[in-house]
Amino acid sequence: MHEMGIANSILSGVAKELQRRPGARAVKVGVRIGELAGVDPDALSFAFEALTLDTEFAGLAIDIEYVAPRSRCRKCSREFEVRNYELLCPACGSLSTERISGDELEFKYLELEEPESAATGRAEPQVAESPVIGSGAAEIRAAESRVRELEVGKQ
């Protein structure tokens, strides 16, 4: 259920990026999430949609790359993708391997529509001010009650 807070943090990051690019509109944000990060991609997509609805981020898409953990063999240094928690090194068969990644929760990219009129000076610089920024419990509770409304609406 903490996907709501994570979605909120993603929007904070997007808003921050937009502040540096006056007039730009965010279209899609790409994130990378490791299977061991404890974040469910479907729940995150749903939370993201609920949080952006009827805000200036409405329609902002999220592209989630869900990545498998990787390990490194201590004997032969081979790095490999871990499937089903398999510890065995695929190259030399050693069991002495260490996990090197898997809990990623990071930004990848942001797709933007830049104002064509930026050069002519017609675009009004808009500093994004998100109504959902902040990681306080109150914001998250408000967002969660919105999700409940949405869920009721779906039924």
Next chain:
Amino acid sequence: MNRVPMEGKVLNENARVAAELRERFCERRVLVVNLISSPGSGKTTLLEKTLEALPRAGRVAVLTGDLQTENDANRLKRYGFPVKQIVTGGTCHLDARMIEKHIADWDLSQLDMLIVENVGNLVCPSSYDLGEAAKIVLLSVTEGEDKPLKYPSIFFKSELMVLTKTDLLPYVPFDADAAIANARRVHPEMEVVKVSCLGGNGLGEWMNWLERRRQVFLSTLAQPVG
């Protein structure tokens, strides 16, 4: 359309506060451990036994997190150590800001160890760095031995798994060896301590682990950085 690269962690703000906290804890030489488990696995009871076993002059403090009530803090205050309750008001995990706020009026130089009891939840707390030196996961023998595979994130990130309520092993179908094997599939280096807070078995080993971990922590501080 223009695609620009974005870098950094999604939980950047939490990561920033956690890094500040970690720096403070290192400066003051306070070992911080973060206890995480499902509700009812025995975090508070293990803490009670821990505080009971510590010398009264021990320089230890406790932060305990719950969605509601001061019950756990009241239980733990009886042992004479500084204890504070963090009431999250519905949030399912502790974050670095809550820790920062609740230690604000504690003099860290008077502490050797801070034990944080997270909200009972095996999922969400694993995503939030609190500036701790080590995460510790508890698994009770009345749960399923496949929990490490169902909730890999927290087992991946914890240094130690404390198997609790082991006095119940004769009465439940729990396979402790399978649980440990599962934990080590997710995290090959996982250390394990088996504890019965009721009978007292394993509590000495648990206390030794904490002291050993503190020595390791202090030895890393002594090393020159870089």
